[in-house]
Amino acid sequence: GEQVEQRPPHLSVPEGDSAVIICTYTDSATAYFYWYKQEPGAGLQLLMSVFSNVDRKEEQGLTVLLNKKDKQLSLNLTAAHPGDSAVYFCAVSAGYQNFYFGKGTSLTVIP
Amino acid sequence: GPKVLQIPSHQIIDMGQMVTLNCDPVSNHLYFYWYKQILGQQMEFLVNFYNGKVMEKSKLFKDQFSVERPDGSYFTLKIQPTALEDSAVYFCASSLGGAGTGQLYFGEGSKLTVL
Numbered sequence: 145g146e147q148v149e150q151r152p153p154h155l156s157v158p159e160g161d162s163a164v165i166i167c168t169y170t171d172s173a174t175a176y177f178y179w180y181k182q183e184p185g186a187g188l189q190l191l192m193s194v195f196s197n198v199d200r201k202e203e204q205g206l207t208v209l210l211n212k213k214d215k216q217l218s219l220n221l222t223a224a225h226p227g228d229s230a231v232y233f234c235a236v237s238a239g240y241q242n243f244y245f246g247k248g249t250s251l252t253v254i255p
Numbered sequence: 256g257p258k259v260l261q262i263p264s265h266q267i268i269d270m271g272q273m274v275t276l277n278c279d280p281v282s283n284h285l286y287f288y289w290y291k292q293i294l295g296q297q298m299e300f301l302v303n304f305y306n307g308k309v310m311e312k313s314k315l316f317k318d319q320f321s322v323e324r325p326d327g328s329y330f331t332l333k334i335q336p337t338a339l340e341d342s343a344v345y346f347c348a349s350s351l352g353g354a355g356t357g358q359l360y361f362g363e364g365s366k367l368t369v370l
Contacts, residue, residue, distance in 0.1 A: 180361075186363055187361035188346070243288075245298040246297070248296060248297060248298075
């Protein structure tokens with residue numbers, strides 16, 4: 145089955161710096177890609193979704209890059225601020241019912 | 256935006272007891288999911304449910320687990336009997352279509368503590 149690796153598990157950046165989180169997946173049929181944010185004690189909030197025909201998507205200070213050749217998905221938070229501190233998860237799907245999640249990255253933005 | 260509600264938010268029970276976790280999905284959604292998260296780490300897929308049936312389940316979905324959604328009411332996860340390793344936060348999610356047609360909307364989780 146699909147294997148999703150996410151790195152790094154923990155990331156600390158000063159306020160204003162960028163933060164990059166990377167996921168790799170194994171199933172070449174994977175076609176749908178998601179980034180979620182989880183704040184303490186809360187559920188997952190969708191940040192961005194990308195279909196496989198898109199290599200790059202930018203929204204509100206977030207950039208998602210998709211490299212299908214290397215089966216790699218990345219999330220770049222430009223100019224991070226303390227409100228971005230949370231756990232971030234990537235999720236992928238081949239278009240069936242199941243979503244496969246990475247193990248999460250705990251991001252701390254230092255004021 | 257659309258909300259998935261989970262009840263209870265926290266439950267403490269003794270090992271061997273039964274527990275039912277309730278999920279009120281987004282009203283027009285058709286696909287329902289349960290995920291298990293231990294210690295704020297990886298979201299582990301348990302099961303998905305569509306049209307009254309389990310579509311897919313993982314190896315974490317033990318024989319002691321069951322799901323149902325009788326007549327459009329709550330989508331429930333029942334564990335009977337519970338074991339210590341069932342302690343985790345259980346997240347319900349729903350989507351309008353399958354994975355490729357829409358995002359998953361998550362509830363805020365039900366924290367289960369098995370003593």
